[in-house]
Amino acid sequence: MTSITTISQLELTFTEIAGTIFSITGNDTFILRADNGQNFFVDLIDELNTSILGLQVGKSVRVTGFLNIENNRFNLINTILINQDGTRPPLPIFGIQTISGTVGFVVNDSQFILNSNGQIYFVNLLDEFNAIGLGLQPNQIIAISGSVTLENGRIDVNSSRIIDGVNIPTQPPFLPDGEFPPGSIIGNNSTQFIQGTFNSDTVFGFGGNDTIDGQDGNDSLFGNSGSDSIVGGIDDDIIFGNVGIDTIDGQDGNDSILGNEDDDILGGGEDNDTIRGNTGSDEIDGGSGDDGLYGNVGSDSIFGNVGNDSIWGNEDSDRLEGGPGNDSIWGNEDSDRIKGGFGDDNIWGNENSDRLEGGFGNDSVVGNEGNDSIFGNEGNDSIFGNEENDSIFGNEGNDSIFGNEGNDSIFGNEGNDSIFGNQGNDCLESNSGDDTIRGGKGDDIVDGGFDLDFLLGELGNDQLSGGDGDDLIFGGKDDDLIFGGGGNDTLNGDMNNDTIIGQLGNDFIIGTSLKSGENEIDFLIGSEGTDTFVLGNSNVAFYSFAGSSDYAVVTDLNNLESDKMIVFGGDGIVLGPASVGTDQGTGIFVDEDLIAIVVGVTVLDLQSGLIFI
Incomplete structure (x- = not known):
């Protein structure tokens, strides 16, 4: 000039x-x-x-x-504000203004270049903060958290929380002094095919639907506006799609890929890649290698593929799948569908009602908030429903399942499972395998299913059924209903007023805990098989401390089935007439304290069935 x-x-x-x-x-x-x-x-x-x-x-x-x-x-x-494409000038910035959809380029210690939905803002920090104080460096691109507050063209980092602390692994499209990097390959606003060399290239597509091939070398490729197709090629590449529906393939090397706006298709290819979709409903495939994949805003589909991947769906309802390898997957906001695939995976649904599947391997699956549907599938899984009302299926393998809060439905299915309902009114079913089920707080329904199970109702008015197999069942506190099912079961009502039905098999039935049974009235029903009713041990006669206010009611002592009744001692025991409502029977008294009423049995018949210890 x-x-x-x-x-x-x-x-x-x-x-x-x-x-x-x-x-x-x-x-x-x-x-x-x-x-x-x-x-x-x-x-x-x-x-x-x-x-x-x-x-x-x-x-x-x-x-x-x-x-x-x-x-x-x-x-x-x-300069305060310039329109990027030179066609639609933005509103002036006087006073306070907010912008969103922003990526920030750190230009130097106090200046930033903000790209907000295609508009470029050149701004300084409003206060005395500097980039180094925020943990940022020149030439670094940062993610912006939510809306950015500008006051007369400057950023207020205190009030707007503009830095979210997550560094996007790309480079800005120009250096701090405002020039292109030496040797850059520069496109224009038309649609072009741009090919790199076998060296490490920096390529800028600008406007138009460009096709960019980085080829060999550690390339930095920027599609900018337009729906671009970008291939990184061999080595470790940095690829930035920006505005438009972009298709990006990192191919070989440890690549860093940012789709940014719109609905992008992003593939890492081989090796350990970092991919961020940002806004839009993106499709992300990590390929082989240990990848870090971030969907961010939009309903994304993310596939980790081969390798030990870390996957974050973040906002909106996402579909996330780990594939082969030991993956860590976070659904975060909204209702997500997550599948671990092959390998030992860690899965967190977090907010809202999610569908979570562990897949093959020994997985850890956490539902957290929302009414989640969780499937452990193959392998020995650890599953946590946590908040609200969850449906959990352990399926194959020896699983540990925790419903935690809410009214949960839990099915252990195959394998030797450990199931904990914890808080809430839960429905717990183990099915096949030698299982352990603990109801926790709340009025629970517990079913042992097949094989040898240990069931504990704990707090609440529980209903427990052993199913087939020789089961060990304790009602716990409160008023419980216990069914032994098939097999030779040991059934213990524990505290409070319980009803115990042995059903099939030769059952061992105890109405109370190994304490006195004070103030309890339990109903003991043997049903079929040779059953044993326990009214005491070698130290104490149960139900012997509150007169006629505590006792057991035995409804079907059957000498023809060789049923037995175990009572404490022998001295001081008196048999005499007694009734429950309209049902007549024989009472058992210890030191004039009623401990049991045996319905439908005479004194003579009862004497032949007593065992004193």
């Missing part, structure tokens, strides 16, 4: 002009026309190149706010 006499005559050193429109006459020269009608011929103080902003010679673009001119030149970095 030649000397311009009008500039010095107007004495524009450190002059501020407002409402400016500039016409681009060259790659770094401008004609400015202020609102007062004055024209200024200036160039850039920082050598920033107009093509970096997607601006073309001959276009007119409006600069909002105030523009500083220093000795015939203006500093674009200090």
